[in-house]
Amino acid sequence: MSIHALGDARVLTGRSLRHIVRSPDTIITTAVTPVALLLLFVYVLGGAIRTGEHGSYIDYMLPGILLITIASGIAYTAYRLFLDLQSGIFDRFQSMPVARSSVLWAHVLTSLAANLASVAIVIGVALLMGFRTGASLAAWLAVAGILILFTTALTWLAVIAGLSAKTVDGASAFSYPLILLPFISSAFVPTRSMPGPVAWFAEHQPVTSIVDSIRALFAQQPVHDDIWVALGWLVAILVLAYGFAIASYRRRLG
Amino acid sequence: MSAGAAVVTRGIEKSFKGVPVLRGVDLDVDAGSIFALLGSNGAGKTTLVRILSTLLKADAGTAEVNGADVASRSAEVRESISLTGQFAAVDDVLTGRENLVLVARLRHLPDPRGIADELLARFALTEAANRRAGTYSGGMRRRLDIAMSLIGDPPVVFLDEPTTGLDPQARAEVWATVEQLAGRGTTVLLTTQYLDEAEQLADRIAILHEGRILVSGTLAELKRLLPVATVEYVEKQPSLEEVFLALVSGTPDGGRSPGPIPSRKEPR
Ligand SMILES: Nc1ncnc2c1ncn2[C@@H]1O[C@H](COP(=O)(O)OP(=O)(O)O)[C@@H](O)[C@H]1O
Numbered sequence: 001m002s003i004h005a006l007g008d009a010r011v012l013t014g015r016s017l018r019h020i021v022r023s024p025d026t027i028i029t030t031a032v033t034p035v036a037l038l039l040l041f042v043y044v045l046g047g048a049i050r051t052g053e054h055g056s057y058i059d060y061m062l063p064g065i066l067l068i069t070i071a072s073g074i075a076y077t078a079y080r081l082f083l084d085l086q087s088g089i090f091d092r093f094q095s096m097p098v099a100r101s102s103v104l105w106a107h108v109l110t111s112l113a114a115n116l117a118s119v120a121i122v123i124g125v126a127l128l129m130g131f132r133t134g135a136s137l138a139a140w141l142a143v144a145g146i147l148i149l150f151t152t153a154l155t156w157l158a159v160i161a162g163l164s165a166k167t168v169d170g171a172s173a174f175s176y177p178l179i180l181l182p183f184i185s186s187a188f189v190p191t192r193s194m195p196g197p198v199a200w201f202a203e204h205q206p207v208t209s210i211v212d213s214i215r216a217l218f219a220q221q222p223v224h225d226d227i228w229v230a231l232g233w234l235v236a237i238l239v240l241a242y243g244f245a246i247a248s249y250r251r252r253l254g
Numbered sequence: 255m256s257a258g259a260a261v262v263t264r265g266i267e268k269s270f271k272g273v274p275v276l277r278g279v280d281l282d283v284d285a286g287s288i289f290a291l292l293g294s295n296g297a298g299k300t301t302l303v304r305i306l307s308t309l310l311k312a313d314a315g316t317a318e319v320n321g322a323d324v325a326s327r328s329a330e331v332r333e334s335i336s337l338t339g340q341f342a343a344v345d346d347v348l349t350g351r352e353n354l355v356l357v358a359r360l361r362h363l364p365d366p367r368g369i370a371d372e373l374l375a376r377f378a379l380t381e382a383a384n385r386r387a388g389t390y391s392g393g394m395r396r397r398l399d400i401a402m403s404l405i406g407d408p409p410v411v412f413l414d415e416p417t418t419g420l421d422p423q424a425r426a427e428v429w430a431t432v433e434q435l436a437g438r439g440t441t442v443l444l445t446t447q448y449l450d451e452a453e454q455l456a457d458r459i460a461i462l463h464e465g466r467i468l469v470s471g472t473l474a475e476l477k478r479l480l481p482v483a484t485v486e487y488v489e490k491q492p493s494l495e496e497v498f499l500a501l502v503s504g505t506p507d508g509g510r511s512p513g514p515i516p517s518r519k520e521p522r
């Protein structure tokens with residue numbers, strides 16, 4: 001991006017951050033479901049779940065909950081982008097001497113800020129509920145890096161949804177399967193407790209490697225190959241989603 | 255292109271999913287003039303405006319705005335135009351002032367707040383400056399929308415149905431603004447379905463129908479297209495409405511029975 005594009009992206013990001021600050025309910029709504037899941041699993045179901053690991057159940061499940069938080073949060077990114085397209089403000093920006101990529105980047109950066117705020121709320125609640133970690137600063141930074149990469153990859157998926165949606169509901173519907181994916185992973189129960197084909201799927205879908213990596217970082221344990229599998233998935237999703245998002249963006253101009 | 259032309263199109267074509275909307279549009283808009291593109295709903299006015307403002311690519315043909323080709327030099331085109339779309343494109347969450355400051359920043363102008371204050375005063379929005387645009391009436395939204403488009407004094411302004419849905423007073427305000435703009439030398443290309451709007455504002459009028467420009471000229475030239483009365487009668491100039499309906503009828507979706515253009519006779 002040129003200096004111009006960076007400046008435009010900064011101005012436009014400031015604009016959509018204002019939207020969030022003026023309707024903070026989107027950040028809170030994003031955090032509500034994950035917090036409810038935390039309560040449900042820790043105080044209702046967790047007692048019956050044997051993870052075979054040390055530490056409390058909330059330590060085990062928090063990484064998956066964080067991914068669910070982000071997967072539901074990006075629906076708002078698609079929603080905000082869709083509204084911009086509907087209201088004509090997107091066309092206004094596109095017909096101005098504004099670096100075109102900056103219009104999308106503003107939504108991506110805003111998505112990062114909003115989702116990290118929701119994640120912070122969920123971690124805060126988890127700490128109140130007894131989540132504990134002795135993770136070093138470096139481990140925390142690694143967790144933050146993974147979550148940022150995860151948010152960015154999913155945000156570009158949200159951009160595709162926002163650009164191609166025909167209705168408001170369509171703009172956010174794509175996130176439902178993403179929210180469910182952690183349930184068929186090692187996020188809540190170990191994969192070895194699942195029947196064969198399900199366990200196979202769970203072990204080979206991206207969420208498991210991401211969850212295992214974050215869990216290991218929080219527990220101050222070695223991350224093994226999980227981290228590379230996780231990074232491989234994240235980078236692949238990011239590159240693909242970005243490519244398709246830019247392609248559908250270009251198609252709009254066709 | 256001639257030195258005095260702000261917009262020139264030749265053979266612009268555009269289809270959506272195989273359905274042709276524009277089928278070879280030729281247009282010449284003189285710099286500093288008000289040009290009205292007249293057409294019924296669905297004629298393709300918005301499609302043409304979107305092509306001229308680099309939001310849509312034509313399937314065929316060429317278009318130049320302020321001397322730059324919209325396809326190959328779109329960035330230059332965007333430097334010299336502004337678009338006021340069919341529906342007011344304001345940010346409802348931001349206040350009126352914030353909307354104006356935002357556009358001034360994006361146009362990389364010095365003193366965005368000063369520019370905003372000046373426009374708020376000019377468009378009688380100072381009182382409402384710190385209210386969210388979402389709370390504005392239709393007329394206020396349109397005024398804010400047009401004010402946003404004028405930031406940076408672009409030499410060519412596209413107004414897509416600027417008065418559709420406005421009450422008569424708001425409509426008169428928009429008309430006054432358009433006349434002011436032309437007075438400053440800005441080229442205004444506006445689209446409208448209202449014959450009286452074209453008649454009132456435009457230096458030149460083009461009628462877009464079934465994907466082509468049926469006729470283009472000054473109001474007087476268009477009126478001359480209809481034959482006037484015979485000698486026994488006192489002549490009555492046909493109104494633009496009569497010209498429009500006569501030209502549009504006789505074509506499949508003209509809405510009127512085909513037939514010879516009636517000549518106007520009014521006995522005295
Ligand atoms: N993006 C699009 N996809 C499919 N059809 C379109 C699209 N945009 C416009 N059309 C169609 O093209 C025709 C002309 O539309 P438009 O340019 O909006 O007309 P006007 O502005 O004169 O009312 C209409 O039949 C409309 O349905």
Ligand SMILES: [Mg+2]
Pocket residue numbers: 299300301340414415
């Ligand atoms: Mg239209």
